[in-house]
Amino acid sequence: MGEWLVDNWTEVLGFGTGAACVWLAARRNIWNFPIGIANNLVFIVLFFGAALYADLGLQIVYLVLGVMGWLGWSRHRAADSRALITRMPRRTILPLALAAVAGTAIIAFALHSYTDSTTEIADAATTSVSLIAQYMLNRRWLENWFVWIAVDVTYVGLFLYKGLNITAALYLLFIGLCVIGYRGWARARARQGQTAGPAADSAAAGHPASLSGAATGA
Numbered sequence: 333m334g335e336w337l338v339d340n341w342t343e344v345l346g347f348g349t350g351a352a353c354v355w356l357a358a359r360r361n362i363w364n365f366p367i368g369i370a371n372n373l374v375f376i377v378l379f380f381g382a383a384l385y386a387d388l389g390l391q392i393v394y395l396v397l398g399v400m401g402w403l404g405w406s407r408h409r410a411a412d413s414r415a416l417i418t419r420m421p422r423r424t425i426l427p428l429a430l431a432a433v434a435g436t437a438i439i440a441f442a443l444h445s446y447t448d449s450t451t452e453i454a455d456a457a458t459t460s461v462s463l464i465a466q467y468m469l470n471r472r473w474l475e476n477w478f479v480w481i482a483v484d485v486t487y488v489g490l491f492l493y494k495g496l497n498i499t500a501a502l503y504l505l506f507i508g509l510c511v512i513g514y515r516g517w518a519r520a521r522a523r524q525g526q527t528a529g530p531a532a533d534s535a536a537a538g539h540p541a542s543l544s545g546a547a548t549g550a
Contacts, residue, residue, distance in 0.1 A: 343498035358513030365402035401470040435460030477514035
């Protein structure tokens with residue numbers, strides 16, 4: 333058992349911090365951000381060893397986005413210190429979809445040209461779409477959970493292919509937590525509408541917990 337833990341400590345630690353991060357995010361708890369940052373550090377080590385270079389780079393970006401999201405959520409919380417939820421504006425759907433496609437193409441080209449990656453397309457796609465999902469989470473958009481579910485399903489297959497079975501199991505757990513997160517956020521959104529009314533809801537949507545320079549995208 334001890335030898336197994338030594339050989340797999342990054343996956344085990346990544347499992348624990350990752351599950352805690354998503355569970356806290358599902359509960360709209362701001363502590364999901366510091367736990368998530370710890371998870372990023374663990375996965376940087378893990379993905380380097382697995383030659384998942386785009387995902388390694390993604391973890392570094394997550395560190396920055398995590399700090400920004402932490403600051404943003406701290407400015408937009410309800411009386412119970414949980415984040416206020418907004419809906420994704422329809423006008424953002426096409427730009428974000430195009431950004432995901434462009435990001436996938438650019439990252440896949442870089443991985444194919446400059447690394448020994450054997451999964452450049454899957455690695456690039458999950459990285460690009462994950463950035464979109466994190467951007468949506470930072471802005472407290474309810475629909476972020478749908479994007480995370482799609483990403484996590486893809487990650488399960490990728491990690492199984494790479495032999496990272498513990499991490500694949502973690503992402504299976506993430507899928508369930510994302511479903512719980514969506515349901516919890518949807519109920520919270522409904523309660524906000526009942527207690528605050530349309531005017532207050534509109535005001536909250538006008539001042540999202542966004543990234544710095546959010547107009548430029550993730």
